[in-house]
Amino acid sequence: xxxxxxxxxxxxxxxxxxxxxxxxxxxxxxxxxxxxxxxxxxxxxxxxxxxxxxxxxxxxxxxxxxxxxxxxxxxxxxxxxxxxxxxxxxxxxxxxxxxxxxxxxxxxxxxxxxxxxxxxxxxxxxxxxxxxxxxxxxxxxxxxxxxxxxxxxxxxxxxxxxxxxxxxxxxxxxxxxxxxxxxxxxxxxxxxxxxxxxxxxxxxxxxxxxxxxxxxxxxxxxxxxxxxxxxxxxxxxxxxxxxxxxxxxxxxxxxxxxxxxxxxxxxxxxxxxxx
Numbered sequence: 001x002x003x004x005x006x007x008x009x010x011x012x013x014x015x016x017x018x019x020x021x022x023x024x025x026x027x028x029x030x031x032x033x034x035x036x037x038x039x040x041x042x043x044x045x046x047x048x049x050x051x052x053x054x055x056x057x058x059x060x061x062x063x064x065x066x067x068x069x070x071x072x073x074x075x076x077x078x079x080x081x082x083x084x085x086x087x088x089x090x091x092x093x094x095x096x097x098x099x100x101x102x103x104x105x106x107x108x109x110x111x112x113x114x115x116x117x118x119x120x121x122x123x124x125x126x127x128x129x130x131x132x133x134x135x136x137x138x139x140x141x142x143x144x145x146x147x148x149x150x151x152x153x154x155x156x157x158x159x160x161x162x163x164x165x166x167x168x169x170x171x172x173x174x175x176x177x178x179x180x181x182x183x184x185x186x187x188x189x190x191x192x193x194x195x196x197x198x199x200x201x202x203x204x205x206x207x208x209x210x211x212x213x214x215x216x217x218x219x220x221x222x223x224x225x226x227x228x229x230x231x232x233x234x235x236x237x238x239x240x241x242x243x244x245x246x247x248x249x250x251x252x253x254x255x256x257x258x259x260x261x262x263x264x265x266x267x268x269x270x271x272x273x274x275x
Contacts, residue, residue: 201253224267
């Protein structure tokens, strides 16, 4: 039995209707509740039940954003952000009313939870909340015009202001993409191998969390979990039991990934990546 609670909204799912009714009856004994039946809309998520499966949409949520920023008549764009765009701090005139930018980015972050194609672009926009400029606002509008139709690819680059690396991952359950993330590392990586190993460690932590959730939901997963990496040097370090002086600063990440590999939780392997 799983309950999702947000303030006074509760979404209940369980192994059977009888079990769900039992939980509802228990809540009735504690306080007054309003049973509205099958879930169709919850926290911006539209739930559609079709003969071919269950679909979760954010059509209304995205249309609300588009309407609020005045882009209902705007044409869709082929990429989340303009190709080659590099955003910088204080790159031009600051916004006279930054609250509009705060609100738009906040709503885009929530949208990004179910839009992996926009995840990287939203991460870029969220870096400039302290002092947004007009270029950041127009970039956010460019992304918002995409929500009606989008085709894009994520990439790892270098931050032009801090030289911090970006790491990202995505996790599939069968053919369904269930988890993804792109974030800036808190410290500067001195090599591609170091950045790749930090990404591996973050992925292993997420896989641990997902495996616990799936176990609680009664979903069985086979081990080891395939974990693909496009850097052979990183995989060589993983297979090498001897640490060298130049790798002491990432030793914890190395041990975390190696322990998961030795216990049979993950099976890291090389995959070729092409742009």
